[in-house]
Amino acid sequence: MTKEVNPTDPATIPKFVDELPKPVTVKPKYYKGPQRKDYYELKMMQAEHCFHEDFPKSIIWGYNGLYPGPTIEAKKDKSIYVRYQNQLPSEHFLPIDFTLHTANDSQEVRTVTHLHGANVDWESDGHPEAWYTRDYAQTGPNFKKEIHEYTNHQPGTTLWYHDHAMAITRLNVYAGLAGFYLLRDTLEERINLPCGDYEYPILIQDKSFNEDGSLFYPDEPPFPVPVHPSITPGFVGNTIVVNGKVWPYLNVEPRKYRFRFLNGSNRRGYIISLSNDEPMIQIGTDGGFLTAPQEIQSVELLPAERTDVIVDFSKFEGQDITLINSDEDFFDEHTKVIMQFKVCLPLKCEDTSEIPERLAVSMDLHPHDANTERHLPLSAATDDFGRPMLLLNNRMYHDPVTEKPTLDSIEIWNFINATPFDHPIHLHLIQFKILERRPFNMELYQNEDRLEFTGPPENPHIYEQGWKDTVKVEAGKVTKIIMHWKDHVGHYMWHCHFLEHEDHDMMRPILVMKEVPPMQEPHTEIENHEIEHSPKQNHGDSTIITSNNEHTVPLLNNIQNITPTHASVQTTYLEDEIEYIPQTIPLLTSAQNITRPTKTAYSENNVEYNQLSKPFLNNTKNIIFSKVEHLEHHKVSDIESIPQPTHSSAEFQTRQRISPRHRRRWF
Structure with a gap:
């Protein structure tokens, strides 16, 4: 070297x-x-x-x-x-x-x-x-x-x-x-x-x-x-x-x-x-x-x-x-x-290759042929250790499958990106076409679970107009795609292809079925509260998981201005005569996302941390903290500067390994 x-x-x-x-x-x-x-x-x-x-x-x-x-x-x-x-x-x-x-x-x-x-x-x-x-x-x-x-x-x-x-x-x-x-x-x-x-x-x-x-x-x-x-x-x-x-x-x-x-x-x-x-x-x-x-x-x-x-x-x-x-x-x-x-190389022989005027035969899918249209939010949460995580359809990986297309069906999926980041969403098995993107009012959606568009539909970029299996789902926009489920049935995946996001629960199962399943009986209890469910499907609803049961509720981060004190006092609210537990989703980066005054909870190594309430999704009462960034530019990122190691590789490998006897202490 x-x-x-x-x-x-x-x-x-x-x-x-x-x-x-x-x-x-x-x-x-x-x-x-x-x-x-x-x-x-x-x-x-x-x-x-x-x-x-x-x-x-x-x-x-x-x-x-x-x-x-x-x-x-x-x-x-x-x-x-x-x-x-x-x-x-x-x-x-x-x-x-x-x-x-x-x-x-x-x-x-x-x-x-x-x-x-x-x-x-x-x-x-x-x-x-x-x-x-x-x-x-x-x-x-x-x-x-x-x-x-x-x-x-x-x-x-x-x-x-x-x-x-x-x-x-x-x-x-x-x-x-x-x-x-x-x-x-x-x-x-x-x-x-x-x-x-x-x-x-x-x-x-x-x-x-x-x-x-x-x-x-x-x-x-x-x-x-x-x-x-x-x-x-x-x-x-x-x-x-x-x-x-x-x-x-x-x-x-x-x-x-x-x-x-x-x-x-x-x-x-x-x-x-x-x-x-x-x-x-x-x-x-x-x-x-x-x-x-x-x-x-x-x-x-x-x-x-x-x-x-x-x-x-x-x-x-x-x-x-x-x-x-x-x-x-x-x-x-x-x-x-x-x-x-x-x-710098000499031409070996005459270049006889061509750029043809036409390539593949057009095989477009038309929205009016769609059998099903789904609305699938991308949202933010934290795990049991206070670490940021991102979710698809407000569910974690092991929650029951919710996307069940039938063989030979044509579906439209609307990805509602309510996070501050773009995400590359990949669907296994199929190729799809991007129909449009459309900006929406993120604050209104997060606070009231109401989708209000703020601009006209945007056509896909010129370089995106072919068949795709991965699509850029832009922050603050609804990205609409159309696909044909054909040839195979069984268990597949859809997920974010930012691999750190994928490994930390931004992945969901797909079950491709031969025929439409019968209507499932809804759950009737949630923490001893009797509730009623409408048989009408709403693919845009959110889900919380309690005692391994799935229940449809409004979007997780729709309660505004709930502080940790409020969360401990105001334990429930009513909507359509159903009782829910309020929750907040902590922000992944704090500088650009602070919409109300916050107080510094503590400092460590000259870095300030804000106190945020723990989302109910993780069923924990611990307080977690969000790092306060003082950025010069108004840009949101899920990545912060990670210093390169100054110690040797051998020391680094020894330092990062955890002994087997300690692996279960976090569970």
Whole structure:
């Protein structure tokens, strides 16, 4: 390692010194069954990887020990089998939070692979509770099979596979368990796109490193919590890693190239463009080709989103063009740079590739064909340890399933984002179309549970107009999507793809059913109070959980001006002759969200904390505190500055591990 290079300090790390590697393409091991279907075996292994030529090698987890994992190439409607073998050590090298759901009762190292964006039977989907340990010694409650079958019954597109194990997805993916899955079809064969050496899958991630070049991941949030190690609400690294290399370069010829961009970060978003302001030609999104190519100056990608573009370097021979990130949420002078293209290679042969006028046949879904329309709020809460958490439909992961589409139905889902943050929401199994976004009065919605729009509907961005499996649900807006539930029934997921949010209960089950279930009898008791329920469904209602029973109540954070004193005195209120318990939801960051005077409860290390009341959702009377931020700009973030470690990696790993005999003391 060069003496001046400090992996913890991005200012000391030279850029564009490592060449961008192209992930290797894995070949089938053999053919299986009478139809001779391709069979693959990928081993999840611990290995050493060099992220930068001036870094020592770092421990990673990779499929076949590679970072990123090998690319699987498949053909539309030709089934393949894949076995993902867990050959990992018994202990994780990143900090495990044993307080998260099921983590304390599960093995420390467990894995299950999800093929993201695939139309697949649920038993091969990679359900988070279908995890397994090394050599299948132990398995999760939803584990069904060792070998996954992918029928590939969908248009050609850029998919990716990654770990999806319950409560540790953020750690396993950060450690390296991700790879490309390229599905090709006859349309791609007919059109003359750049291919072979001129087609690159590009995985964009962010990382931080310890002084010895090993991966750094925080073992606690940037505010005091009573547990350690602990999940953090969000984490962004201070360097950009592309296909496993820190700020790499790619030597290119003066001709057209096809790039399949994937945001594989835990939390960071990117707005990608070229430094010379030249446009890119977008040809596809998450779900496959667009109906026609379109010229774009930039494209925004939140985690898990993909875009398929063509860049023509023919006019820029001898120039260096930087791929830049202009997402202002978390970027700085270093993370605004992604990689560099050096147009320095001679043209090997004439570029005969083309950009066709038309691509895929239009297959739009129309709102008037929808069978069901759902209204699903995104809301904030705290867990039993006072840590911020975010919820879908005001429910936690293990609450009873509420989204039960029927086979061959068309549904519209309205995501009502009442949190201060944008969220990338991913639905398993299906591809959908974004219909619109519409701003609403957040204060009125939070206080009175009344949805009042404050502006006209907004069309999806130009780069979002194809089929999608992940959508940016913007803060303060209702995002409307439409989808067709076809081909498969069973247990699937929908969740936020900010992985720290996903692991901390921002994930909900979906049950796709063959036919409409009979009307269920409502619960009749809640803490000894007799109540009545209307049989009419209201997908926008909220839920509190008491004694494992589910009850519909107005939105959790609709009671305004309830202080801790008020909460202890004013114990109930009436609405429609039903008695409810008031509650408040603490704010994730305090500076921009304070709507009424608050008093400082205490100070610690010159940091002020405000006293907030505990939401009833967690059934606890403890007082929790919210950090008071004094920010210069009015910007809301679920991530605060996390200092890089100054101690050695070995000391860091020892410090963040918790002995087994203490793991249950928090329960």
